[in-house]
Amino acid sequence: MAEKDDFSQWYLDLVYKAELADESPVRGCMVIRPYGYALWENMQRAMDARIKATGHENAYFPLFIPGGFLEREAEHVEGFAPEVAVVTRAGGEELTEPLVVRPTSETVIGHLYAKWVQSYRDLPLLYNQWCNVVRWEKRTRPFLRTSEFLWQEGHTVHRTEEEAEAETLLILNDVYQDFFLKELAIPGIPGLKSESQKFPGALRTYTIESLMGDGKALQSATSHNLGQNFARSFDIQFQDADGVVKHAWTTSWGASTRMIGGLIMVHGDSSGLRMPPRVAPVQAVIVPIWRKEEERAAVAEAVGKVEAALRAAGIRVKSDWREERPGFKYNDWELRGVPVRLEIGPRDAQNGQVVLVPRTDRAAKETVSQDGVARRVQEVLETIHTTLFEQALAFRKSRTYQVSSYDEFREILADRARMGFIEAWWCGDGACEAEIKAETQATIRCLPLEHPEGAGTCVHCGRAAGVWAIFAKAY
RNA sequence: CGGGGUGUAGCGCAGCUGGUCAGCGCGCAUGGUUUGGGACCAUGAGGUCGCCGGUUCGAAUCCGGCCACCCCGACCA
Structure with missing residues (x-):
């Protein structure tokens, strides 16, 4: 096995030698072997329990989506079109309308929700599904980014904006963050995505960002407040108590087999993998x-x-x-x-x-x-769980920097041995964010929910800044 | 899509100025000795040398084309 100084090779060796996964005959896809799948099943069980404990039910929606569905939400289609796989031929003939292999299911589910929601008495609708999705990626790595992956996607409908926002945060904290802390022993940071990084079609995207052993960040789960965007595109309307027909507020949230990659990169050491005890296939x-x-x-x-x-x-x-x-x-x-x-x-x-x-x-x-x-x-x-968590937390702290100058910002990100999370004030301007990315390859991982009060000056442009952001290079 | 590279046994590789060049290590099988931190010995199985075509008495080796994969970049809610 490669040493940890060649982190990406170390990661690949580990995935294959520990028999978590194998290469597939189709480029970018992955075979999950029994040991890896047993881990996934344990993770599913723990996650599913939390999803149900917060009032959600499981359902299943189809793999294929009518091609036109994606186009109904402008931002959504723009975000996903490049990576969508399309079926144009089936049953020995050309299809009159091509079918999209789901990259995510907001659209099909929206179509059904429009039918199922009539009255405010039908709300909230709290469903989840466990399934596979396909996103044609140019560059893939087992678990971290594969063309097909397994995940859960929750889709809910609410009467008010406040309710939808509360749902989005409930999932972020009581399902995802709780799962990361208690099952995976990973100290992730919950936060809000910047405009440029949010889900296509969402009002707001929340995320759990965690720091890998090489100092790079991994987006480990996301929860989106979709506002009324999809409700408008798919006519999800209800008659409220006041008699007025209104568009509903929807959310969606997902966590995938990518978490396995995170688990490996957070806890692994030079001898190999270290399974968090609560999800370990063999304890x-x-x-x-x-x-x-x-x-x-x-x-x-x-x-x-x-x-x-x-x-x-x-x-x-x-x-x-x-x-x-x-x-x-x-x-x-x-x-x-x-x-x-x-x-x-x-x-x-x-x-x-x-x-x-x-x-x-x-x-x-x-x-x-x-x-x-x-x-x-x-x-x-139990002790091992705590140890893994504390070691990961100590590492994250040792690789988290609060900087005030852009020179310092660049120096840290240019140094493989120091690279990590950089916390700084940001002016909130997307152009400024884009320049930082172009110059340092670092992106805003999130605007952490827990952050200092007050304001400062933007680490890049020096203008007045009221937003506390975490920057890092990311997977 | 741009730049670079590689295709030879399950995996990792050598051979590549044409002629004992079908080989090595690991793994695998069988037998034996071993077993408290990655054992050793013996025997053995296993390859259309990525594909197609060309040059030649003769091609893994030279030439042309194609395909696949890898790395760097671009892209990646």
């Missing part, structure tokens, strides 16, 4: 060790007992009986990021013990009794 692996056949029998008995105890405690456990040497297995499971390793050899079998090694700190190896091992593993899993 504890048991490596049996023996020399002679008679030892094997005793070890097997202890392994069986420990495995059963862990399973009974709800821990996802696997024992590795492959015909390989222990050292090979240690490295292999470290590469795959399994949080806890349990070693059981003849001595341990004899003494009723197991050796427990946390992935985050090999030196913290400890010997525990077989009777208490399930409880101890649970504790260690």
